[in-house]
Structure formats: structure tokens, C-alpha cells
Amino acid sequence: MDLLSQQFVLPGQVLATSHSETEGGFLRGHGTYVELVPEGGEDEGDDDCGNDVMVGGMAGVSKKKRPTAWGSGGGSAQGEVMHTDGSDDKDKDGEDEVEGQTSKGPQRLIASVAGTVERVNKLISVIPLSSSVYTGQVGDLVVGRIVGVGGSRWKVSLACSPPSSSGSNGAMKEGQLPLSGVNLPGGVQRIRTSEDVLAMRTLFKEGDLLTCEIQQVQNDGTLILHTRSLRYGKLENGVLLTVPPSLVGRRKNHFVTLKGLKTSADAVDEDGEGDVDVYLGLNGGIWIQRTVPSEWEEAIRSDQDERAPLAETLQKLRHRHATTRVSRSMRERIARVRNAVECLRLVHCQISPDSIEAVARASLDAGVRVADMLLPENVVKLTEVTRQ
Structure with missing residues (x-):
């Protein structure tokens, strides 16, 4: 088989064809499917030639004899199809089976998604350019949303979309957050009891947003989540934005703070606000909120015992953040980061802290209002800094 990477x-x-009547020359990978070649389907219109070459055509469409590559120019082999007779790779018996069934005639491998082809020996896969399902x-x-409570666990939708009446939250994968994977109020460390199960909705209820970490991926693909780190928990008093997961890359730190997004006329708010926190979820959920002022933590620590656990302090900080009104100037900064x-x-x-800050600062330098940032001409102008 010959295939350009x-x-x-x-x-x-069509990615590949197998001319053997008894064995296939490829294995089906992700993003592909196999179908039998219709009788005479490849020779239609080619009665004068026994060559049944199909060159990257679409399945179910009448094929005519074509050159071995579309277009011109070295290396451009868009549409080139591999042809196999099952003998170019003498691997172990059984590798020529597709989905556990032995082929009973010529077969062809067809792409089911748009993307790039990847081949490992006989295994042919198509890697989608922008996956709609987060793995x-x-x-x-x-960043997920609670969609169900029961059985000592919460069901978390990683699509981040609000629950709909039809019960459909898109094609995004769902995860499970067990009761043992969350922090109890006050940071108490003990075995969970039946009373904790009955009080699960006091921690998270349907519709709540939260940040969490994937603890385990089971054999069937089920994601087991946890929020035992003090950085994770319920999200309130902020803005959620959903983007394709492929635009958010893995980083060492997904909790970032954007500083200095105030205009020269702005001053730090009376309650100490000034910076913006951004949580970059690898499933495409992005949460934006104000940075909790350090004065709040100092005030809480002065009113409680010095031996109080850190978890209790953070819970009081989150409660104050959730119940304190966001000032108008801070809402404008959050909206600017969101846009x-x-x-x-x-x-x-690619969405990263550097690219977000570059676009936000470009809008400030150009004097673009928050409401005008999403105008087509401004989108092109503001994102120019990311293409240099």
C-alpha cells in the first residue's frame, strides 16, 4: 500500500480497496467504515480496460478511470487510493479480518469524517480536524454541568450546555462524579454515610456548573471525575463560554489570571477588584470570573481561628464571591475577555492565555467598545496579532 502521510x-x-476474494488488505480504524464493492461498480464506463482504479472518489458514485492523483505539483496526492490484494504485508493470521468478519469479496474502506489519514501497518484511521466528542x-x-443526581454519584455533562427539555445535550461525553470524589463541608475527612447520600443536592444539584479533574478512564470510556483539590468546585457569578475542544491545548496550568485590562480612566474598584480569572477546560468549556481580592481572604482569616483548615477559608471565600455583586467596570472587563x-x-x-490577552489588549489599544468587538471587520483586525 502506498499512502502519503x-x-x-x-x-x-474512498481510502483503500481490496481486490482479494478471500482476504482484505487493510484494517478499519477510527473515522472509517467498510463496504463491499458493488459488482461492476469499479468497472462502470471502463469496458475497454481491465484496470479498476478508483482515485479518491466518493462512495456510491459512478467511477471512471482517472489518473493516480488529482491536481499537479509534487507531493499533492489528494484523492489517491490505496489498492491491496492482501499480500503486501505478511502479518499474523486474522489481521485481515474487519470487525471480526472475513470479507466475502472486494471491499473498500471509506472515510466517515473529515480529517487526515493515519496508517500503522494495515490499520488505517482518519483523525478528525475538529472532534465534536471530547475524549x-x-x-x-x-468544566461540566450537573445533569443528574443519584446512586451516590452525580452525572456530569461535559458539553456545558444548559439542560434542554428534550434531554439532549449534544454528542459530548458524560462523566461520573462519585460522592467519595468531593470535599465535604468544612474539609472534613471521613467515610461517606447514608446521610451524606441524602444531602448530595446541598453540594451540587442539577444545572450547577463546576470545575473538576478526570481521575480515571474506564475500559468502556466512562470518565470518573473528582473535585478533591481545593482549586475545584462549584462555579458561580461568572460567564461560561463553549468552544471546540480542539482549540484548547494542554498546558501546565489551566487556571490563569489576566492582569491590567483596565483603561487609563478606570481605577481599582472599591472592593479591591481588578483582575480577571480564566479557567480553560480541555473539553471546550471556558469559565471567566473576577479574581477574588486578597482583602477578602485577610478579612476572613482575621475573623476565624488561626487553626481553621484552609478548606473552610476557601469555602467562605467562594460564598462571598457568589453573594457579592459584580461591579459595572468588572462586568465590562469580563465581557471584554469573553468577546x-x-x-x-x-x-x-488556538485559545491560550497569551492569545486571549493579546486580543483583549488590542481591543483596548484600538479603542474598540466591548459591544463592537464581534463585528466582522473588528474580529479580523483584533486577531491579526495572533497571526504574526
Whole structure:
């Protein structure tokens, strides 16, 4: 088989054909499916030639004899199809089976998604350019929404969309947050009891947003989550934005603070506000909120015992953050950061702390109002700094 690496294909495009009547020359990978070649389907219109070459055509469409590559120019083999007779790789018996069934005639492998082709020996896969389904890994930070409570666990939708009446939350994967994976009020460390099960909705209820970490990926793909770190928990008094997961890359730290997004006319608010926190979820959920002022923590520590656990202090900070009104100037800064992320999404640019801050500062320097940031001409202008 001959296949150029990083070849781009479209859904329905033929990737490979097998001419053997008894064995196949490829294995089906992700993003592909197999179908039998219709009788005479490849020879239609080619009665004068026994060559049944199909060159990257679409399945179910009449094929004619074509050159071995579309277009011209060295290395451009868009549409090139591999042809196998099952004999180019003498691997172990059984590798020529597709989905556990032995082929009973010529077969062809067809792409089911748009992306690039990846081949390992006989295994042919298509890696989608922008996956609509998040496949989590252990240690990933995700932003999710509670969609169910019961059985000593919460069901968390990683689509981040609000629950709908139809019960559909998109194609995004769901995770499970066990009761043993959360911190109890006050940071108490003990075995969970039946009373804790009855009080689960006092911690999280349906519709709540939260940040959590993937603790385990089970064999069937189920994601087991936890919020035992003090950084994780319920999200309140902020803005949620959903972007394609492929735009959010893995980083050492997904909790970032953007400083100095005030204009020259702005002053630090009376309650000490000034900076903006951004939580970058690898599932595409991005949470934006104000940075909790250090004065709040100092005030809470002065009113409690010095031996009070840190978890109790953080819970009081979160409660004050959730119940304290966000000032108008801070809401404008949060909205500016939100629109900066949206600008990056519209131009399919990688979303990172540097790119978000660059777009937000470009809007400040250009004097663009928050309400005008998403105008087409401004989107192109503000994101130009990310393309230099």
C-alpha cells in the first residue's frame, strides 16, 4: 500500500480497496467504515480496460478511470487510493479480518469524517480536524454541568450546555462524579454515610456548573471525575463560554489570571477588584470570573481561628464571591475577555492565555467598545496579532 502521510480526506471518500476474494488488505480504524464493492461498480464506463482504479472518489458514485492523483505539483496526492490484494504485508493470521468478519469479496474502506489519514501497518484511521466528542485523559481539567443526581454519584455533562427539555445535550461525553470524589463541608475527612447520600443536592444539584479533574478512564470510556483539590468546585457569578475542544491545548496550568485590562480612566474598584480569572477546560468549556481580592481572604482569616483548615477559608471565600455583586467596570472587563475568546473561536485560532490577552489588549489599544468587538471587520483586525 502506498499512502502519503497527512493526506486530507472528506466524508465518503474512498481510502483503500481490496481486490482479494478471500482476504482484505487493510484494517478499519477510527473515522472509517467498510463496504463491499458493488459488482461492476469499479468497472462502470471502463469496458475497454481491465484496470479498476478508483482515485479518491466518493462512495456510491459512478467511477471512471482517472489518473493516480488529482491536481499537479509534487507531493499533492489528494484523492489517491490505496489498492491491496492482501499480500503486501505478511502479518499474523486474522489481521485481515474487519470487525471480526472475513470479507466475502472486494471491499473498500471509506472515510466517515473529515480529517487526515493515519496508517500503522494495515490499520488505517482518519483523525478528525475538529472532534465534536471530547475524549478525556487522566489529569485533564474539565468544566461540566450537573445533569443528574443519584446512586451516590452525580452525572456530569461535559458539553456545558444548559439542560434542554428534550434531554439532549449534544454528542459530548458524560462523566461520573462519585460522592467519595468531593470535599465535604468544612474539609472534613471521613467515610461517606447514608446521610451524606441524602444531602448530595446541598453540594451540587442539577444545572450547577463546576470545575473538576478526570481521575480515571474506564475500559468502556466512562470518565470518573473528582473535585478533591481545593482549586475545584462549584462555579458561580461568572460567564461560561463553549468552544471546540480542539482549540484548547494542554498546558501546565489551566487556571490563569489576566492582569491590567483596565483603561487609563478606570481605577481599582472599591472592593479591591481588578483582575480577571480564566479557567480553560480541555473539553471546550471556558469559565471567566473576577479574581477574588486578597482583602477578602485577610478579612476572613482575621475573623476565624488561626487553626481553621484552609478548606473552610476557601469555602467562605467562594460564598462571598457568589453573594457579592459584580461591579459595572468588572462586568465590562469580563465581557471584554469573553468577546476576545469568541473572536479567537470565530477565526479558529488556538485559545491560550497569551492569545486571549493579546486580543483583549488590542481591543483596548484600538479603542474598540466591548459591544463592537464581534463585528466582522473588528474580529479580523483584533486577531491579526495572533497571526504574526
